[in-house]
Amino acid sequence: MALKIRNRTKTICITSGKGGVGKTTVVSNMAYALALRGKRVLIFDGDLGMANVDIMFGVKPDGNILDVLHGEKEIDQVLVPLAPNIALIPGGSGVVELSRLNAFERRSLLDAVSTLDYHYDYLLIDTAPGIADNVLYLNSASQVSSVIITPDPSSLADSYALIKVLHQEYKENNFSIICNQVRDETEGLQLFNRFNDVVNRFLSIGLDYWGALPMDNLYRKSTQNQRLIMKHEPQSEAAKYLLQISRQLESSLEKQQDKAGLQFFWEQVVGVA
Ligand SMILES: Nc1ncnc2c1ncn2[C@@H]1O[C@H](COP(=O)(O)OP(=O)(O)O)[C@@H](O)[C@H]1O
Ligand SMILES: [Mg+2]
Incomplete structure:
Protein backbone atom coordinates (compact mmCIF):
# COMPACT_ATOMS: atom_id res chain seq x y z
CA MET A 1 0.00 0.00 0.00
CA ALA A 2 1.38 3.38 -0.97
CA LEU A 3 1.98 5.73 1.88
CA LYS A 4 0.49 9.10 1.18
CA ILE A 5 2.89 11.84 2.20
CA ARG A 6 1.28 15.16 2.80
CA ASN A 7 3.05 18.42 2.24
CA ARG A 8 3.61 20.64 5.21
CA THR A 9 1.14 23.43 5.80
CA LYS A 10 1.94 26.45 3.67
CA THR A 11 1.81 29.69 5.57
CA ILE A 12 0.79 32.98 3.97
CA CYS A 13 0.34 36.32 5.67
CA ILE A 14 -2.14 38.65 3.99
CA THR A 15 -1.06 42.06 5.08
CA SER A 16 -1.04 45.75 4.17
CA GLY A 17 0.46 49.08 5.02
CA LYS A 18 -2.92 50.73 5.35
CA GLY A 19 -6.32 49.58 6.64
CA GLY A 20 -9.46 49.06 4.58
CA VAL A 21 -7.64 47.81 1.49
CA GLY A 22 -9.39 44.42 1.42
CA LYS A 23 -7.38 41.98 3.54
CA THR A 24 -10.23 40.36 5.42
CA THR A 25 -12.48 39.99 2.40
CA VAL A 26 -9.63 38.57 0.32
CA VAL A 27 -8.58 36.10 3.04
CA SER A 28 -12.14 34.89 3.51
CA ASN A 29 -12.92 34.55 -0.18
CA MET A 30 -9.57 33.02 -1.02
CA ALA A 31 -9.99 30.45 1.75
CA TYR A 32 -13.31 29.56 0.18
CA ALA A 33 -11.79 29.37 -3.30
CA LEU A 34 -9.01 27.08 -2.08
CA ALA A 35 -11.50 24.88 -0.25
CA LEU A 36 -13.56 24.57 -3.42
CA ARG A 37 -10.42 23.25 -5.06
CA GLY A 38 -10.16 20.57 -2.40
CA LYS A 39 -7.62 22.22 -0.12
CA ARG A 40 -7.90 22.38 3.64
CA VAL A 41 -7.46 25.87 4.97
CA LEU A 42 -6.86 27.25 8.43
CA ILE A 43 -7.31 30.98 8.95
CA PHE A 44 -5.63 32.79 11.80
CA ASP A 45 -7.31 36.09 12.52
CA GLY A 46 -4.44 38.27 13.62
CA ASP A 47 -6.34 41.56 13.54
CA LEU A 48 -8.09 43.05 16.51
CA GLY A 49 -10.13 45.32 14.24
CA MET A 50 -13.85 45.36 13.78
CA ALA A 51 -14.78 43.75 10.47
CA ASN A 52 -13.19 40.37 10.93
CA VAL A 53 -13.18 36.93 9.41
CA ASP A 54 -15.80 35.62 11.86
CA ILE A 55 -18.21 38.28 10.66
CA MET A 56 -17.56 37.44 7.01
CA PHE A 57 -18.57 33.85 7.73
CA GLY A 58 -21.35 34.79 10.15
CA VAL A 59 -19.97 32.84 13.11
CA LYS A 60 -19.40 33.83 16.71
CA PRO A 61 -16.16 32.53 18.17
CA ASP A 62 -16.27 31.19 21.68
CA GLY A 63 -12.82 32.20 22.87
CA ASN A 64 -9.52 32.94 21.20
CA ILE A 65 -5.82 32.19 21.27
CA LEU A 66 -5.50 34.00 24.60
CA ASP A 67 -7.55 31.26 26.29
CA VAL A 68 -5.10 28.73 24.93
CA LEU A 69 -2.17 30.81 26.13
CA HIS A 70 -3.66 30.99 29.61
CA GLY A 71 -4.29 27.28 29.64
CA GLU A 72 -8.03 27.78 29.92
CA LYS A 73 -8.95 26.06 26.68
CA GLU A 74 -7.57 23.49 24.29
CA ILE A 75 -6.86 24.68 20.78
CA ASP A 76 -9.68 22.46 19.50
CA GLN A 77 -12.12 24.35 21.70
CA VAL A 78 -11.34 27.74 20.17
CA LEU A 79 -11.07 26.47 16.61
CA VAL A 80 -14.20 27.50 14.70
CA PRO A 81 -15.37 25.47 11.70
CA LEU A 82 -16.35 28.02 9.01
CA ALA A 83 -17.26 25.85 6.06
CA PRO A 84 -16.27 22.42 4.79
CA ASN A 85 -12.45 22.32 4.89
CA ILE A 86 -12.11 25.79 6.46
CA ALA A 87 -11.45 26.52 10.12
CA LEU A 88 -10.61 29.67 12.04
CA ILE A 89 -8.36 30.37 15.00
CA PRO A 90 -9.50 33.70 16.42
CA GLY A 91 -6.58 35.77 17.63
CA GLY A 92 -8.61 38.25 19.64
CA SER A 93 -6.70 40.24 22.21
CA GLY A 94 -4.14 37.43 22.36
CA VAL A 95 -2.51 38.70 19.16
CA VAL A 96 -0.70 41.59 20.81
CA GLU A 97 0.70 39.24 23.43
CA LEU A 98 2.16 36.77 20.98
CA SER A 99 5.47 38.58 20.74
CA ARG A 100 6.02 38.82 24.50
CA LEU A 101 5.14 35.48 26.03
CA ASN A 102 6.85 33.87 28.97
CA ALA A 103 8.51 30.49 28.63
CA PHE A 104 5.53 28.62 30.01
CA GLU A 105 3.07 30.33 27.67
CA ARG A 106 5.30 29.69 24.68
CA ARG A 107 5.53 26.03 25.50
CA SER A 108 1.81 25.62 26.01
CA LEU A 109 0.98 27.43 22.77
CA LEU A 110 3.45 25.33 20.81
CA ASP A 111 2.20 22.11 22.36
CA ALA A 112 -1.34 23.10 21.51
CA VAL A 113 -0.74 23.97 17.88
CA SER A 114 1.67 21.13 17.23
CA THR A 115 -1.30 18.80 17.48
CA LEU A 116 -2.67 20.51 14.36
CA ASP A 117 0.34 20.12 12.09
CA TYR A 118 -0.23 18.40 8.72
CA HIS A 119 -3.97 18.71 8.91
CA TYR A 120 -4.16 21.76 6.72
CA ASP A 121 -2.76 22.61 3.31
CA TYR A 122 -2.73 26.34 3.95
CA LEU A 123 -2.60 28.69 6.88
CA LEU A 124 -3.86 32.14 5.86
CA ILE A 125 -3.13 34.90 8.35
CA ASP A 126 -5.19 38.07 8.34
CA THR A 127 -3.13 40.79 10.01
CA ALA A 128 -3.69 44.31 11.24
CA PRO A 129 -2.37 47.00 8.89
CA GLY A 130 0.93 48.73 9.50
CA ILE A 131 4.16 47.87 11.22
CA ALA A 132 3.17 47.01 14.79
CA ASP A 133 5.35 44.34 16.41
CA ASN A 134 2.82 41.56 16.14
CA VAL A 135 2.25 42.29 12.44
CA LEU A 136 5.98 42.05 11.78
CA TYR A 137 6.22 38.80 13.76
CA LEU A 138 3.34 37.19 11.92
CA ASN A 139 4.83 38.23 8.58
CA SER A 140 8.32 37.06 9.33
CA ALA A 141 7.03 33.72 10.58
CA SER A 142 5.16 33.00 7.34
CA GLN A 143 6.60 31.73 4.11
CA VAL A 144 5.18 34.58 2.08
CA SER A 145 3.92 38.04 2.87
CA SER A 146 1.20 38.93 0.48
CA VAL A 147 0.81 42.68 0.54
CA ILE A 148 -2.45 44.17 -0.72
CA ILE A 149 -1.97 47.53 -2.37
CA THR A 150 -4.44 49.96 -3.94
CA PRO A 151 -3.89 52.95 -6.25
CA ASP A 152 -4.24 55.24 -3.23
CA PRO A 153 -0.85 56.98 -2.77
CA SER A 154 -0.94 56.50 1.00
CA SER A 155 -1.45 52.75 0.53
CA LEU A 156 1.67 52.64 -1.65
CA ALA A 157 3.77 54.65 0.79
CA ASP A 158 2.66 52.54 3.77
CA SER A 159 3.16 49.27 1.88
CA TYR A 160 6.64 50.35 0.91
CA ALA A 161 7.40 51.14 4.58
CA LEU A 162 6.14 47.71 5.63
CA ILE A 163 8.20 45.86 3.02
CA LYS A 164 11.24 47.93 3.89
CA VAL A 165 11.16 47.10 7.59
CA LEU A 166 10.43 43.41 6.92
CA HIS A 167 13.32 43.23 4.49
CA GLN A 168 15.87 45.25 6.42
CA GLU A 169 15.11 44.16 9.95
CA TYR A 170 13.66 40.69 9.46
CA LYS A 171 15.59 39.69 6.33
CA GLU A 172 12.40 38.87 4.45
CA ASN A 173 12.64 38.50 0.69
CA ASN A 174 9.42 36.77 -0.25
CA PHE A 175 6.73 39.27 -1.05
CA GLU A 185 -6.49 44.20 -14.96
CA THR A 186 -4.42 46.67 -16.98
CA GLU A 187 -4.41 49.23 -14.20
CA GLY A 188 -3.56 46.45 -11.74
CA LEU A 189 -0.52 45.40 -13.75
CA GLN A 190 0.61 49.00 -14.20
CA LEU A 191 0.26 49.60 -10.48
CA PHE A 192 2.27 46.48 -9.74
CA ASN A 193 5.02 47.44 -12.19
CA ARG A 194 5.33 50.91 -10.75
CA PHE A 195 5.49 49.64 -7.19
CA ASN A 196 7.84 46.80 -8.09
CA ASP A 197 10.20 49.26 -9.78
CA VAL A 198 10.47 51.39 -6.67
CA VAL A 199 10.99 48.42 -4.34
CA ASN A 200 13.49 46.98 -6.76
CA ARG A 201 15.46 50.17 -7.03
CA PHE A 202 15.62 51.08 -3.35
CA LEU A 203 15.56 47.70 -1.64
CA SER A 204 16.99 45.48 -4.38
CA ILE A 205 14.28 42.86 -4.11
CA GLY A 206 11.80 41.68 -6.71
CA LEU A 207 8.14 41.19 -5.93
CA ASP A 208 5.86 38.41 -7.13
CA TYR A 209 2.56 39.43 -8.76
CA TRP A 210 -0.55 37.52 -7.69
CA GLY A 211 -3.02 39.58 -9.69
CA ALA A 212 -5.63 42.27 -9.59
CA LEU A 213 -9.07 42.61 -8.06
CA PRO A 214 -11.00 45.46 -9.68
CA MET A 215 -13.33 47.77 -7.79
CA ASP A 216 -16.67 46.00 -7.87
CA ASN A 217 -20.06 47.00 -6.55
CA LEU A 218 -21.38 43.49 -6.19
CA TYR A 219 -18.31 42.60 -4.14
CA ARG A 220 -18.89 45.55 -1.84
CA LYS A 221 -22.61 44.78 -1.47
CA SER A 222 -22.01 41.09 -0.81
CA THR A 223 -19.53 41.97 1.91
CA GLN A 224 -21.95 44.42 3.49
CA ASN A 225 -24.57 41.70 3.58
CA GLN A 226 -22.12 39.21 5.04
CA ARG A 227 -22.32 37.07 1.94
CA LEU A 228 -19.10 35.62 0.64
CA ILE A 229 -19.08 36.32 -3.06
CA MET A 230 -17.07 33.17 -3.69
CA LYS A 231 -19.85 31.13 -2.15
CA HIS A 232 -22.98 32.97 -3.22
CA GLU A 233 -21.94 34.43 -6.57
CA PRO A 234 -19.27 32.06 -7.88
CA GLN A 235 -19.95 33.12 -11.48
CA SER A 236 -19.42 36.83 -10.82
CA GLU A 237 -16.51 38.84 -12.16
CA ALA A 238 -15.05 39.35 -8.69
CA ALA A 239 -15.20 35.63 -7.94
CA LYS A 240 -13.28 34.92 -11.14
CA TYR A 241 -10.56 37.36 -10.17
CA LEU A 242 -10.36 35.87 -6.69
CA LEU A 243 -10.09 32.39 -8.15
CA GLN A 244 -7.27 33.56 -10.39
CA ILE A 245 -5.43 35.05 -7.42
CA SER A 246 -5.81 31.88 -5.39
CA ARG A 247 -4.45 29.80 -8.28
CA GLN A 248 -1.48 32.13 -8.36
CA LEU A 249 -1.06 31.64 -4.62
CA GLU A 250 -1.09 27.86 -5.08
CA SER A 251 1.45 27.83 -7.86
CA SER A 252 3.81 30.25 -6.21
CA LEU A 253 3.77 28.28 -2.93
CA GLU A 254 4.34 25.01 -4.76
CA LYS A 255 7.94 25.95 -5.36
CA GLN A 256 8.69 26.87 -1.78
CA GLN A 257 9.57 24.51 1.01
CA ASP A 258 11.50 26.59 3.51
CA LYS A 259 9.68 27.94 6.53
CA ALA A 260 6.75 25.63 5.83
CA GLY A 261 4.67 24.00 8.56
CA LEU A 262 2.42 25.13 11.37
CA GLN A 263 4.93 24.20 14.03
CA PHE A 264 7.61 26.34 12.42
CA PHE A 265 5.19 29.23 12.07
CA TRP A 266 4.21 29.25 15.73
CA GLU A 267 7.79 28.76 16.88
CA GLN A 268 8.75 31.89 15.00
CA VAL A 269 5.75 33.83 16.22
CA VAL A 270 6.47 33.16 19.86
CA GLY A 271 10.19 33.57 19.34
CA VAL A 272 11.46 30.13 20.32
CA ALA A 273 13.65 29.30 17.38
N1 LIG B 1 -12.38 45.24 -4.99
C1 LIG B 1 -13.29 45.80 -4.18
N2 LIG B 1 -14.41 46.37 -4.69
C2 LIG B 1 -15.33 46.95 -3.89
N3 LIG B 1 -15.22 47.00 -2.55
C3 LIG B 1 -14.14 46.44 -1.98
C4 LIG B 1 -13.11 45.81 -2.74
N4 LIG B 1 -12.17 45.36 -1.90
C5 LIG B 1 -12.58 45.68 -0.66
N5 LIG B 1 -13.76 46.34 -0.69
C6 LIG B 1 -14.52 46.86 0.46
O1 LIG B 1 -13.65 47.61 1.28
C7 LIG B 1 -14.01 47.43 2.65
C8 LIG B 1 -12.78 47.02 3.44
O2 LIG B 1 -12.41 45.69 3.11
P1 LIG B 1 -11.73 44.73 4.18
O3 LIG B 1 -11.48 43.43 3.52
O4 LIG B 1 -12.49 44.72 5.44
O5 LIG B 1 -10.35 45.52 4.37
P2 LIG B 1 -9.21 45.33 5.50
O6 LIG B 1 -9.38 43.98 6.11
O7 LIG B 1 -7.93 45.48 4.75
O8 LIG B 1 -9.41 46.43 6.49
C9 LIG B 1 -15.12 46.39 2.69
O9 LIG B 1 -16.33 47.05 2.81
C10 LIG B 1 -15.02 45.72 1.33
O10 LIG B 1 -16.26 45.24 0.88
MG1 LIG C 1 -9.61 43.45 8.14
Whole structure:
Protein backbone atom coordinates (compact mmCIF):
# COMPACT_ATOMS: atom_id res chain seq x y z
CA MET A 1 0.00 0.00 0.00
CA ALA A 2 1.38 3.38 -0.97
CA LEU A 3 1.98 5.73 1.88
CA LYS A 4 0.49 9.10 1.18
CA ILE A 5 2.89 11.84 2.20
CA ARG A 6 1.28 15.16 2.80
CA ASN A 7 3.05 18.42 2.24
CA ARG A 8 3.61 20.64 5.21
CA THR A 9 1.14 23.43 5.80
CA LYS A 10 1.94 26.45 3.67
CA THR A 11 1.81 29.69 5.57
CA ILE A 12 0.79 32.98 3.97
CA CYS A 13 0.34 36.32 5.67
CA ILE A 14 -2.14 38.65 3.99
CA THR A 15 -1.06 42.06 5.08
CA SER A 16 -1.04 45.75 4.17
CA GLY A 17 0.46 49.08 5.02
CA LYS A 18 -2.92 50.73 5.35
CA GLY A 19 -6.32 49.58 6.64
CA GLY A 20 -9.46 49.06 4.58
CA VAL A 21 -7.64 47.81 1.49
CA GLY A 22 -9.39 44.42 1.42
CA LYS A 23 -7.38 41.98 3.54
CA THR A 24 -10.23 40.36 5.42
CA THR A 25 -12.48 39.99 2.40
CA VAL A 26 -9.63 38.57 0.32
CA VAL A 27 -8.58 36.10 3.04
CA SER A 28 -12.14 34.89 3.51
CA ASN A 29 -12.92 34.55 -0.18
CA MET A 30 -9.57 33.02 -1.02
CA ALA A 31 -9.99 30.45 1.75
CA TYR A 32 -13.31 29.56 0.18
CA ALA A 33 -11.79 29.37 -3.30
CA LEU A 34 -9.01 27.08 -2.08
CA ALA A 35 -11.50 24.88 -0.25
CA LEU A 36 -13.56 24.57 -3.42
CA ARG A 37 -10.42 23.25 -5.06
CA GLY A 38 -10.16 20.57 -2.40
CA LYS A 39 -7.62 22.22 -0.12
CA ARG A 40 -7.90 22.38 3.64
CA VAL A 41 -7.46 25.87 4.97
CA LEU A 42 -6.86 27.25 8.43
CA ILE A 43 -7.31 30.98 8.95
CA PHE A 44 -5.63 32.79 11.80
CA ASP A 45 -7.31 36.09 12.52
CA GLY A 46 -4.44 38.27 13.62
CA ASP A 47 -6.34 41.56 13.54
CA LEU A 48 -8.09 43.05 16.51
CA GLY A 49 -10.13 45.32 14.24
CA MET A 50 -13.85 45.36 13.78
CA ALA A 51 -14.78 43.75 10.47
CA ASN A 52 -13.19 40.37 10.93
CA VAL A 53 -13.18 36.93 9.41
CA ASP A 54 -15.80 35.62 11.86
CA ILE A 55 -18.21 38.28 10.66
CA MET A 56 -17.56 37.44 7.01
CA PHE A 57 -18.57 33.85 7.73
CA GLY A 58 -21.35 34.79 10.15
CA VAL A 59 -19.97 32.84 13.11
CA LYS A 60 -19.40 33.83 16.71
CA PRO A 61 -16.16 32.53 18.17
CA ASP A 62 -16.27 31.19 21.68
CA GLY A 63 -12.82 32.20 22.87
CA ASN A 64 -9.52 32.94 21.20
CA ILE A 65 -5.82 32.19 21.27
CA LEU A 66 -5.50 34.00 24.60
CA ASP A 67 -7.55 31.26 26.29
CA VAL A 68 -5.10 28.73 24.93
CA LEU A 69 -2.17 30.81 26.13
CA HIS A 70 -3.66 30.99 29.61
CA GLY A 71 -4.29 27.28 29.64
CA GLU A 72 -8.03 27.78 29.92
CA LYS A 73 -8.95 26.06 26.68
CA GLU A 74 -7.57 23.49 24.29
CA ILE A 75 -6.86 24.68 20.78
CA ASP A 76 -9.68 22.46 19.50
CA GLN A 77 -12.12 24.35 21.70
CA VAL A 78 -11.34 27.74 20.17
CA LEU A 79 -11.07 26.47 16.61
CA VAL A 80 -14.20 27.50 14.70
CA PRO A 81 -15.37 25.47 11.70
CA LEU A 82 -16.35 28.02 9.01
CA ALA A 83 -17.26 25.85 6.06
CA PRO A 84 -16.27 22.42 4.79
CA ASN A 85 -12.45 22.32 4.89
CA ILE A 86 -12.11 25.79 6.46
CA ALA A 87 -11.45 26.52 10.12
CA LEU A 88 -10.61 29.67 12.04
CA ILE A 89 -8.36 30.37 15.00
CA PRO A 90 -9.50 33.70 16.42
CA GLY A 91 -6.58 35.77 17.63
CA GLY A 92 -8.61 38.25 19.64
CA SER A 93 -6.70 40.24 22.21
CA GLY A 94 -4.14 37.43 22.36
CA VAL A 95 -2.51 38.70 19.16
CA VAL A 96 -0.70 41.59 20.81
CA GLU A 97 0.70 39.24 23.43
CA LEU A 98 2.16 36.77 20.98
CA SER A 99 5.47 38.58 20.74
CA ARG A 100 6.02 38.82 24.50
CA LEU A 101 5.14 35.48 26.03
CA ASN A 102 6.85 33.87 28.97
CA ALA A 103 8.51 30.49 28.63
CA PHE A 104 5.53 28.62 30.01
CA GLU A 105 3.07 30.33 27.67
CA ARG A 106 5.30 29.69 24.68
CA ARG A 107 5.53 26.03 25.50
CA SER A 108 1.81 25.62 26.01
CA LEU A 109 0.98 27.43 22.77
CA LEU A 110 3.45 25.33 20.81
CA ASP A 111 2.20 22.11 22.36
CA ALA A 112 -1.34 23.10 21.51
CA VAL A 113 -0.74 23.97 17.88
CA SER A 114 1.67 21.13 17.23
CA THR A 115 -1.30 18.80 17.48
CA LEU A 116 -2.67 20.51 14.36
CA ASP A 117 0.34 20.12 12.09
CA TYR A 118 -0.23 18.40 8.72
CA HIS A 119 -3.97 18.71 8.91
CA TYR A 120 -4.16 21.76 6.72
CA ASP A 121 -2.76 22.61 3.31
CA TYR A 122 -2.73 26.34 3.95
CA LEU A 123 -2.60 28.69 6.88
CA LEU A 124 -3.86 32.14 5.86
CA ILE A 125 -3.13 34.90 8.35
CA ASP A 126 -5.19 38.07 8.34
CA THR A 127 -3.13 40.79 10.01
CA ALA A 128 -3.69 44.31 11.24
CA PRO A 129 -2.37 47.00 8.89
CA GLY A 130 0.93 48.73 9.50
CA ILE A 131 4.16 47.87 11.22
CA ALA A 132 3.17 47.01 14.79
CA ASP A 133 5.35 44.34 16.41
CA ASN A 134 2.82 41.56 16.14
CA VAL A 135 2.25 42.29 12.44
CA LEU A 136 5.98 42.05 11.78
CA TYR A 137 6.22 38.80 13.76
CA LEU A 138 3.34 37.19 11.92
CA ASN A 139 4.83 38.23 8.58
CA SER A 140 8.32 37.06 9.33
CA ALA A 141 7.03 33.72 10.58
CA SER A 142 5.16 33.00 7.34
CA GLN A 143 6.60 31.73 4.11
CA VAL A 144 5.18 34.58 2.08
CA SER A 145 3.92 38.04 2.87
CA SER A 146 1.20 38.93 0.48
CA VAL A 147 0.81 42.68 0.54
CA ILE A 148 -2.45 44.17 -0.72
CA ILE A 149 -1.97 47.53 -2.37
CA THR A 150 -4.44 49.96 -3.94
CA PRO A 151 -3.89 52.95 -6.25
CA ASP A 152 -4.24 55.24 -3.23
CA PRO A 153 -0.85 56.98 -2.77
CA SER A 154 -0.94 56.50 1.00
CA SER A 155 -1.45 52.75 0.53
CA LEU A 156 1.67 52.64 -1.65
CA ALA A 157 3.77 54.65 0.79
CA ASP A 158 2.66 52.54 3.77
CA SER A 159 3.16 49.27 1.88
CA TYR A 160 6.64 50.35 0.91
CA ALA A 161 7.40 51.14 4.58
CA LEU A 162 6.14 47.71 5.63
CA ILE A 163 8.20 45.86 3.02
CA LYS A 164 11.24 47.93 3.89
CA VAL A 165 11.16 47.10 7.59
CA LEU A 166 10.43 43.41 6.92
CA HIS A 167 13.32 43.23 4.49
CA GLN A 168 15.87 45.25 6.42
CA GLU A 169 15.11 44.16 9.95
CA TYR A 170 13.66 40.69 9.46
CA LYS A 171 15.59 39.69 6.33
CA GLU A 172 12.40 38.87 4.45
CA ASN A 173 12.64 38.50 0.69
CA ASN A 174 9.42 36.77 -0.25
CA PHE A 175 6.73 39.27 -1.05
CA SER A 176 3.78 38.93 -3.35
CA ILE A 177 1.46 41.70 -4.35
CA ILE A 178 -2.30 41.78 -4.88
CA CYS A 179 -3.59 44.99 -6.50
CA ASN A 180 -7.05 45.70 -5.16
CA GLN A 181 -9.63 48.36 -5.97
CA VAL A 182 -8.18 49.03 -9.40
CA ARG A 183 -10.18 49.90 -12.53
CA ASP A 184 -9.25 46.76 -14.43
CA GLU A 185 -6.49 44.20 -14.96
CA THR A 186 -4.42 46.67 -16.98
CA GLU A 187 -4.41 49.23 -14.20
CA GLY A 188 -3.56 46.45 -11.74
CA LEU A 189 -0.52 45.40 -13.75
CA GLN A 190 0.61 49.00 -14.20
CA LEU A 191 0.26 49.60 -10.48
CA PHE A 192 2.27 46.48 -9.74
CA ASN A 193 5.02 47.44 -12.19
CA ARG A 194 5.33 50.91 -10.75
CA PHE A 195 5.49 49.64 -7.19
CA ASN A 196 7.84 46.80 -8.09
CA ASP A 197 10.20 49.26 -9.78
CA VAL A 198 10.47 51.39 -6.67
CA VAL A 199 10.99 48.42 -4.34
CA ASN A 200 13.49 46.98 -6.76
CA ARG A 201 15.46 50.17 -7.03
CA PHE A 202 15.62 51.08 -3.35
CA LEU A 203 15.56 47.70 -1.64
CA SER A 204 16.99 45.48 -4.38
CA ILE A 205 14.28 42.86 -4.11
CA GLY A 206 11.80 41.68 -6.71
CA LEU A 207 8.14 41.19 -5.93
CA ASP A 208 5.86 38.41 -7.13
CA TYR A 209 2.56 39.43 -8.76
CA TRP A 210 -0.55 37.52 -7.69
CA GLY A 211 -3.02 39.58 -9.69
CA ALA A 212 -5.63 42.27 -9.59
CA LEU A 213 -9.07 42.61 -8.06
CA PRO A 214 -11.00 45.46 -9.68
CA MET A 215 -13.33 47.77 -7.79
CA ASP A 216 -16.67 46.00 -7.87
CA ASN A 217 -20.06 47.00 -6.55
CA LEU A 218 -21.38 43.49 -6.19
CA TYR A 219 -18.31 42.60 -4.14
CA ARG A 220 -18.89 45.55 -1.84
CA LYS A 221 -22.61 44.78 -1.47
CA SER A 222 -22.01 41.09 -0.81
CA THR A 223 -19.53 41.97 1.91
CA GLN A 224 -21.95 44.42 3.49
CA ASN A 225 -24.57 41.70 3.58
CA GLN A 226 -22.12 39.21 5.04
CA ARG A 227 -22.32 37.07 1.94
CA LEU A 228 -19.10 35.62 0.64
CA ILE A 229 -19.08 36.32 -3.06
CA MET A 230 -17.07 33.17 -3.69
CA LYS A 231 -19.85 31.13 -2.15
CA HIS A 232 -22.98 32.97 -3.22
CA GLU A 233 -21.94 34.43 -6.57
CA PRO A 234 -19.27 32.06 -7.88
CA GLN A 235 -19.95 33.12 -11.48
CA SER A 236 -19.42 36.83 -10.82
CA GLU A 237 -16.51 38.84 -12.16
CA ALA A 238 -15.05 39.35 -8.69
CA ALA A 239 -15.20 35.63 -7.94
CA LYS A 240 -13.28 34.92 -11.14
CA TYR A 241 -10.56 37.36 -10.17
CA LEU A 242 -10.36 35.87 -6.69
CA LEU A 243 -10.09 32.39 -8.15
CA GLN A 244 -7.27 33.56 -10.39
CA ILE A 245 -5.43 35.05 -7.42
CA SER A 246 -5.81 31.88 -5.39
CA ARG A 247 -4.45 29.80 -8.28
CA GLN A 248 -1.48 32.13 -8.36
CA LEU A 249 -1.06 31.64 -4.62
CA GLU A 250 -1.09 27.86 -5.08
CA SER A 251 1.45 27.83 -7.86
CA SER A 252 3.81 30.25 -6.21
CA LEU A 253 3.77 28.28 -2.93
CA GLU A 254 4.34 25.01 -4.76
CA LYS A 255 7.94 25.95 -5.36
CA GLN A 256 8.69 26.87 -1.78
CA GLN A 257 9.57 24.51 1.01
CA ASP A 258 11.50 26.59 3.51
CA LYS A 259 9.68 27.94 6.53
CA ALA A 260 6.75 25.63 5.83
CA GLY A 261 4.67 24.00 8.56
CA LEU A 262 2.42 25.13 11.37
CA GLN A 263 4.93 24.20 14.03
CA PHE A 264 7.61 26.34 12.42
CA PHE A 265 5.19 29.23 12.07
CA TRP A 266 4.21 29.25 15.73
CA GLU A 267 7.79 28.76 16.88
CA GLN A 268 8.75 31.89 15.00
CA VAL A 269 5.75 33.83 16.22
CA VAL A 270 6.47 33.16 19.86
CA GLY A 271 10.19 33.57 19.34
CA VAL A 272 11.46 30.13 20.32
CA ALA A 273 13.65 29.30 17.38
N1 LIG B 1 -12.38 45.24 -4.99
C1 LIG B 1 -13.29 45.80 -4.18
N2 LIG B 1 -14.41 46.37 -4.69
C2 LIG B 1 -15.33 46.95 -3.89
N3 LIG B 1 -15.22 47.00 -2.55
C3 LIG B 1 -14.14 46.44 -1.98
C4 LIG B 1 -13.11 45.81 -2.74
N4 LIG B 1 -12.17 45.36 -1.90
C5 LIG B 1 -12.58 45.68 -0.66
N5 LIG B 1 -13.76 46.34 -0.69
C6 LIG B 1 -14.52 46.86 0.46
O1 LIG B 1 -13.65 47.61 1.28
C7 LIG B 1 -14.01 47.43 2.65
C8 LIG B 1 -12.78 47.02 3.44
O2 LIG B 1 -12.41 45.69 3.11
P1 LIG B 1 -11.73 44.73 4.18
O3 LIG B 1 -11.48 43.43 3.52
O4 LIG B 1 -12.49 44.72 5.44
O5 LIG B 1 -10.35 45.52 4.37
P2 LIG B 1 -9.21 45.33 5.50
O6 LIG B 1 -9.38 43.98 6.11
O7 LIG B 1 -7.93 45.48 4.75
O8 LIG B 1 -9.41 46.43 6.49
C9 LIG B 1 -15.12 46.39 2.69
O9 LIG B 1 -16.33 47.05 2.81
C10 LIG B 1 -15.02 45.72 1.33
O10 LIG B 1 -16.26 45.24 0.88
MG1 LIG C 1 -9.61 43.45 8.14
